[in-house]
Amino acid sequence: MTTCHGVVNLPEVRKVAIFGGTHGNEMSGVTLVNLWINNGAEIQRSGLTIKPFITNPQAVEKCTRYIDTDLNRAFTQDNLSVPRSEELPYEVRRAQEINQMFGPKGSPEAYDVIFDLHNTTSNMGCTLILESSKDHFNLQMVNYIKRAVAPASCTVLLTEHPLLQYSTTRSVGKHPIGLEVGPQPQGVLRSNIFESMRAIVKHALDFIELFNGGMEFQPCTVDVYRVSEKMDYPRDTNGNITAMVHPNLQDCDWEPLNRGDPMFQTFDGRTIEYEGGHTVYPAFINEAAYYEKHQAFTLTRRESLTANGIKASEM
Amino acid sequence: MTTCHGVVNLPEVRKVAIFGGTHGNEMSGVTLVNLWINNGAEIQRSGLTIKPFITNPQAVEKCTRYIDTDLNRAFTQDNLSVPRSEELPYEVRRAQEINQMFGPKGSPEAYDVIFDLHNTTSNMGCTLILESSKDHFNLQMVNYIKRAVAPASCTVLLTEHPLLQYSTTRSVGKHPIGLEVGPQPQGVLRSNIFESMRAIVKHALDFIELFNGGMEFQPCTVDVYRVSEKMDYPRDTNGNITAMVHPNLQDCDWEPLNRGDPMFQTFDGRTIEYEGGHTVYPAFINEAAYYEKHQAFTLTRRESLTANGIKASEM
Ligand SMILES: [Zn+2]
Ligand SMILES: [Zn+2]
Numbered sequence: 001m002t003t004c005h006g007v008v009n010l011p012e013v014r015k016v017a018i019f020g021g022t023h024g025n026e027m028s029g030v031t032l033v034n035l036w037i038n039n040g041a042e043i044q045r046s047g048l049t050i051k052p053f054i055t056n057p058q059a060v061e062k063c064t065r066y067i068d069t070d071l072n073r074a075f076t077q078d079n080l081s082v083p084r085s086e087e088l089p090y091e092v093r094r095a096q097e098i099n100q101m102f103g104p105k106g107s108p109e110a111y112d113v114i115f116d117l118h119n120t121t122s123n124m125g126c127t128l129i130l131e132s133s134k135d136h137f138n139l140q141m142v143n144y145i146k147r148a149v150a151p152a153s154c155t156v157l158l159t160e161h162p163l164l165q166y167s168t169t170r171s172v173g174k175h176p177i178g179l180e181v182g183p184q185p186q187g188v189l190r191s192n193i194f195e196s197m198r199a200i201v202k203h204a205l206d207f208i209e210l211f212n213g214g215m216e217f218q219p220c221t222v223d224v225y226r227v228s229e230k231m232d233y234p235r236d237t238n239g240n241i242t243a244m245v246h247p248n249l250q251d252c253d254w255e256p257l258n259r260g261d262p263m264f265q266t267f268d269g270r271t272i273e274y275e276g277g278h279t280v281y282p283a284f285i286n287e288a289a290y291y292e293k294h295q296a297f298t299l300t301r302r303e304s305l306t307a308n309g310i311k312a313s314e315m
Numbered sequence: 316m317t318t319c320h321g322v323v324n325l326p327e328v329r330k331v332a333i334f335g336g337t338h339g340n341e342m343s344g345v346t347l348v349n350l351w352i353n354n355g356a357e358i359q360r361s362g363l364t365i366k367p368f369i370t371n372p373q374a375v376e377k378c379t380r381y382i383d384t385d386l387n388r389a390f391t392q393d394n395l396s397v398p399r400s401e402e403l404p405y406e407v408r409r410a411q412e413i414n415q416m417f418g419p420k421g422s423p424e425a426y427d428v429i430f431d432l433h434n435t436t437s438n439m440g441c442t443l444i445l446e447s448s449k450d451h452f453n454l455q456m457v458n459y460i461k462r463a464v465a466p467a468s469c470t471v472l473l474t475e476h477p478l479l480q481y482s483t484t485r486s487v488g489k490h491p492i493g494l495e496v497g498p499q500p501q502g503v504l505r506s507n508i509f510e511s512m513r514a515i516v517k518h519a520l521d522f523i524e525l526f527n528g529g530m531e532f533q534p535c536t537v538d539v540y541r542v543s544e545k546m547d548y549p550r551d552t553n554g555n556i557t558a559m560v561h562p563n564l565q566d567c568d569w570e571p572l573n574r575g576d577p578m579f580q581t582f583d584g585r586t587i588e589y590e591g592g593h594t595v596y597p598a599f600i601n602e603a604a605y606y607e608k609h610q611a612f613t614l615t616r617r618e619s620l621t622a623n624g625i626k627a628s629e630m
Contacts, residue, residue, distance in 0.1 A: 063607075183500075240349070286505065
């Protein structure tokens with residue numbers, strides 16, 4: 001990696017994977033990836049190997065999030081290095097297989113870019129999920145996508161966090177990027193969500209093709225929402241929830257939440273307010289899959305990241 | 316049953332059940348019923364036994380629609396009369412238990428009124444589901460509820476049909492009535508949907524209390540939507556869907572669908588139009604649970620039913 005006039009040379013992208021079905025009931029990614037497995041014309045780009053892949057086929061078959069454990073939390077070094085055994089949870093065995101096919105995680109042989117396609121029941125619109133504020137290739141890619149979809153919006157969530165970050169399926173690749181589109185119920189395919197996801201993947205692949213073709217991308221800034229905290233539902237001593245997301249907050253992902261704003265509504269009609277000191281921006285509000293994770297929503301803070309200019313290095 | 320001045324005398328209502336969790340991932344009914352099991356003050360009415368009851372506790376525990384088979388299709392005479400055995404599917408065993416507790420179906424000992432609380436991912440708003448056009452008590456009850464919630468709307472779906480009707484959990488009661496509120500994703504609790512459902516149950520119980528108290532309900536007409544046909548997604552020879560609900564139809568439950576109107580959008584962008592000769596009113600559009608039932612939506616026809624006047628008979 002060398003710098004010249006503020007532009008960093010990065011290796012060309014050779015191997016790209018598009019994952020669907022990491023959660024088996026998130027139908028946009030499942031359907032798009034199956035479509036592209038049958039006919040890849042739409043995702044072909046010159047000089048690139050692009051592999052559409054269903055990561056959790058048993059969960060897709062059952063139209064459920066997972067069989068034994070959440071695949072998208074399973075790519076820890078412990079799981080990936082434990083000896084193979086039929087006794088392991090299905091998703092841990094699957095994580096090992098995926099790591100062999102698309103990794104190994106952290107190795108030079110790993111896939112260059114892995115897109116992982118998700119849906120949420122939250123009103124988050126199109127959200128690109130980055131794992132690192134230092135990945136200038138990904139920052140340039142999301143900057144490109146944001147401009148390409150404008151005036152439609154595409155939000156960037158940064159999951160970099162000392163405690164809250166988890167080991168995703170896409171993390172076996174060098175440049176992992178999640179795409180989360182909602183609102184869409186589990187098990188449902190909505191055409192608007194499907195076409196939004198399809199368009200973003202198209203723009204992402206276009207970006208990679210331009211990058212490989214030698215285009216220079218100038219330094220830029222990217223507004224992101226960085227995960228700062230998770231907020232659980234109020235619960236009783238048995239762990240049962242005692243309140244719902246307040247109607248004023250429901251569907252208001254990415255909108256500012258200030259001290260004193262309504263946050264929950266108890267079953268007996270009381271309002272519980274946000275008491276934090278800073279303005280935060282909630283996301284994944286009332287996501288179906290997060291009740292069991294004891295999370296009513298994620299709090300984020302706004303931040304501007306600077307991306308270096310990038311250019312593919314000459315071979 | 317005797318008629319006097321167009322008003323039919325019907326027996327007082329003694330036993331009422333409110334079912335939640337017939338589908339374990341439909342959270343409004345699950346949550347309301349659990350709330351009322353803990354504290355029934357809100358649903359107490361003088362002279363009435365009202366039993367809130369979770370019908371499929373294992374499915375609720377797993378937050379899934381069912382364990383082995385759909386409980387809300389399981390109340391056939393065959394299932395209810397087959398000898399008890401641990402070999403039977405869980406929901407068939409459960410159906411037999413429910414039939415013993417709240418039936419037997421068709422017998423004089425059966426509960427008088429059974430409400431069954433459901434959610435749908437479809438944009439159906441509040442929908443009361445009747446099984447018979449001849450049940451004047453239920454027709455009067457839905458008429459009362461429709462007036463009580465106005466100007467909010469509450470639609471009535473009539474499932475009476477020679478082929479498409481199925482054997483519901485609530486059918487063990489003398490006056491079965493379903494309440495379906497949406498849109499709400501599976502596994503999610505939305506405060507607006509929760510409070511709408513709660514209000515309708517309140518009005519229903521008020522109606523029963525007034526009826527028992529001797530109030531005379533005058534003859535009336537009730538506009539209903541009668542199930543006429545089910546429509547599947549277009550599929551390939553492997554049974555995989557090849558099209559989505561068209562964006563012009565998505566979320567347009569209860570709106571007229573005419574010949575030539577867009578119905579599906581294929582993955583390659585073609586529009587498939589409705590070709591039927593009559594105006595129909597779709598419902599359950601893109602309901603998550605109905606993909607496996609090969610149903611993209613239900614077609615209904617509008618109809619006006621006449622209800623006799625009713626009055627509780629003197630004891
Ligand atoms: Zn997901
Ligand atoms: Zn249901």
